[in-house]
Amino acid sequence: MNIFVINAGSSSVKYQLFKMPAEKPICSGLIERIGLPDSIITHKIFSNGEENITRAELPLPDHQMALLEVVKLLTEPGIGIIQDPAEIGVVGHRVVHGGERFSETTIISPEVKEEIKQLISLAPLHNPGNFQGIEVAEKLFPHATQIAVFDTAFHQTMPEKAFRYAVPTNLYHELGVRVYGFHGTSHKYVAEKAANYLNKPEAKIITIHLGNGCSIAAVKAGKCIDTSMGFTPLDGLIMGTRSGAIDASVVFYLASKAGLTVEQIDILLNRKSGMLGLTGFSDMREVQKARDAGDADAHLAYEMYAYRIQKYIGSYVAALNGLDALVFTAGVGENDALTRELVCSNMTFFGLQIDLNKNAERSSELREINSDAATTKILIIPTNEELEIANQCVQLLA
The missing domain is CATH 3.30.420.40 (ATPase, nucleotide binding domain)
Known part of the structure; x- marks a missing residue:
């Protein structure tokens, strides 16, 4: 299964392509300075123990143009690792804020997109870029299953005594004022690695x-x-x-x-x-x-x-x-x-x-x-x- 992972920020996109269940990516990349005339893309391909790097500076006015450039690199004769975007079966998206609604990884539907959009006010620096990444990926990989993984999800196991603030109760019930936590994907990954290491x-x-x-x-x-x-x-x-x-x-x-x-x-x-x-x-x-x-x-x-x-x-x-x-x-x-x-x-x-x-x-x-x-x-x-x-x-x- 080819899984393309997108981590879209406000002016950057990190990505990796995995051929699961292998845990080593077959390619990864970083696009920086999206929206500026001197955007930078660094694309790495991993093959037979070697790393081949393509680096370019070019104007990428928005996320759609940035990801379109990635698709070109993925399919370009000579250096491409797939022949057609349809070979991507799943696109996994990092979404920073999932509120209380999303405590687990979720297949993206129009309803899910709308709820992510509603959460932009809770993460104005991050969720807009995450949302753009989803919308662009739906166009570029129309046959793929789009999945959202939320940074806040791992922290949803916190007890109420830990996540509540001592403010009027209606602010929690009506406006969602509480501790959500972030970097959950990272905390979950390393905590599991540590527990396995400790046996x-x-x-x-x-x-x-x-x-x-x-x-x-x-x-x-x-x-x-x-x-x-x-x-x-x-x-x-x-x-x-x-x-x-x-x-x-x-x-x-x-x-x-x-x-x-x-x-x-x-x-x-x-x-x-x-x-x-x-x-x-x-x-x-x-x-x-x-x-x-x-x-x-x-x-x-x-x-x-x-x-x-x-x-x-x-x-x-x-x-x-x-x-x-x-x-x-x-x-x-x-x-x-x-x-x-x-x-x-x-x-x-x-x-x-x-x-x-x-x-x-x-x-x-x-x-x-x-x-x-x-x-x-x-x-x-x-x-x-x-x-x-x-x-x-x-x-x-x-």
């Missing part, structure tokens, strides 16, 4: 997804019981451009004292805060360079970033009543040794003790970085949201 299905695991967006989840016996992102992806950990958890009164203060509008405050907290607001850089690699050069703001930002994660670890150990493994994943979690070192320092009460030599090693495989004396495993597990989406599509159609 302990009932394991108590904390998964930490650190990229430009950051979240942490408490997982017990494969079920999420709490997570840091809330009603939107703004809450919780400090992120690349998002503030993370903040006193709600700051919003009122900025409106009354600084004269900022709701829209301006939204932009401030979502796009101009976090590491960007603290250091001037949203990319942790740039922040680390500044820190290494002696920049005091960058040094403080790293301390704040790690300390916020530590506080969540402590609260989630309490929620789980124990801990078998701490898992780092995503771009920063997998590649930033300094972040991992700072997060795991002074955490011996929880059995966490990092081995600095193991932590400094680079690998694309699942690995332990805890010391031999540690009583709790510290794991780095590369995430693969696209593979998880493909697997969920297969399970749904089985």
Whole structure:
């Protein structure tokens, strides 16, 4: 079964093509800067242990033109891996927000599309791109089964005491004001990998997804019981451009004292805060360079970033009543040794003790970085949201 996985953002599209049940993709790609005259497409084909890369810069004004270019690459004589788009049996879509309505992977129908559209107000930065990806894929792959995999679905197992806010009850029942959580596809994937590695299905695991967006989840016996992102992806950990958890009164203060509008405050907290607001850089690699050069703001930002994660670890150990493994994943979690070192320092009460030599090693495989004396495993597990989406599509159609 050929499953084409699309992860469409507002100005980008990530994709992978799987020939299931094989878990290695036969091609993958990234389209960046959609809507600009210098859009970039990087297309990789994997064959006989080799990787062939096609890279091009060209104007791609919208998602339809971007995905049309992908179809050309997939079918182009000489480098194509299929002859006709009809060979794609399933298209799996990442959809960020599924609200309470979607707690499982779902075949996309006109009714499902309409409900996804209604949820745009809850994820205005993500769901519009996800929705566009669905509409374009329906045109380009008309014979394929279109399936939605929701980032929020994994967190729907949280108990009510964890997902409710202490606001008037009618705001929950009438407007859906509650904790939804995000990055669920990633948290689910690495939590399952960790439980399998530990050979302990009932394991108590904390998964930490650190990229430009950051979240942490408490997982017990494969079920999420709490997570840091809330009603939107703004809450919780400090992120690349998002503030993370903040006193709600700051919003009122900025409106009354600084004269900022709701829209301006939204932009401030979502796009101009976090590491960007603290250091001037949203990319942790740039922040680390500044820190290494002696920049005091960058040094403080790293301390704040790690300390916020530590506080969540402590609260989630309490929620789980124990801990078998701490898992780092995503771009920063997998590649930033300094972040991992700072997060795991002074955490011996929880059995966490990092081995600095193991932590400094680079690998694309699942690995332990805890010391031999540690009583709790510290794991780095590369995430693969696209593979998880493909697997969920297969399970749904089985």
